[in-house]
Amino acid sequence: MSHIANHRIKKDGKYYAAGDPIELTEDDLADLPDGAVREADPEDAPADETGDTDKNVADVVKAEAETFAKVRAAVLELPDEAFKKDGDIRADALRELNEKLGMQLTAENVAVAKASKE
Template identity: 45%
Template sequence: MSHIANMRIKKDGKIHKVGQPVSLTEEDLARLPQGAATAMTEEAAEAFAATAADLAIKLQAVLSETAEQAQDEKKFQALKAAVAGLPEEAFRVDGDARADTLKTLSADLGFDVTAEAVAIVRTSNE
């Protein structure tokens, strides 16, 4: 009977949608098949609420992590494009970015750019 929870219920000429409360009398409950409607004990309700709260926290963590990953990817792509447009004079003989280049990239992109990040991006651009 779990499929009933996903459908609309008609009672006393009124259609109740999913999530809309339906008040049932003792007579209504008696007409339902056995096990179709059960009352939740206080302990079960507390356990359900705790589980729902835990799931909400976990969901928020996953959403935050996903947002951070998307932000990191945007930063990587922006840095990759910026480094690709740099002239060879922006780099020292050993291939590392010059300090003034790092300062300029940091100012232009709006986040701290490290020499290691530039080296990784240069390797990925090749």
């Protein structure tokens, strides 16, 4: 049965980090604490070799473009005071932007978004 490790798990001398897929038997599961594993989600499973990879790539590209557009719009809405004289974003403004978007952007990410032309 395929599971995903939520905590470091040692099996057969190998450590599995959180998020790593691991095959466990019912006996293995009985030895682990509650909440240490969950069943693998279909999207966690390896990609099917017969699947439409062009569609999958297109979906990823579309999602990344939408995310970039969202970041760019948020950066362009920032007041001039959010940026230093050299054009870099101020740390407090970056923290607020990250909280607003629910992301972990860097000053470099903000500079790229600010400089981009749609």
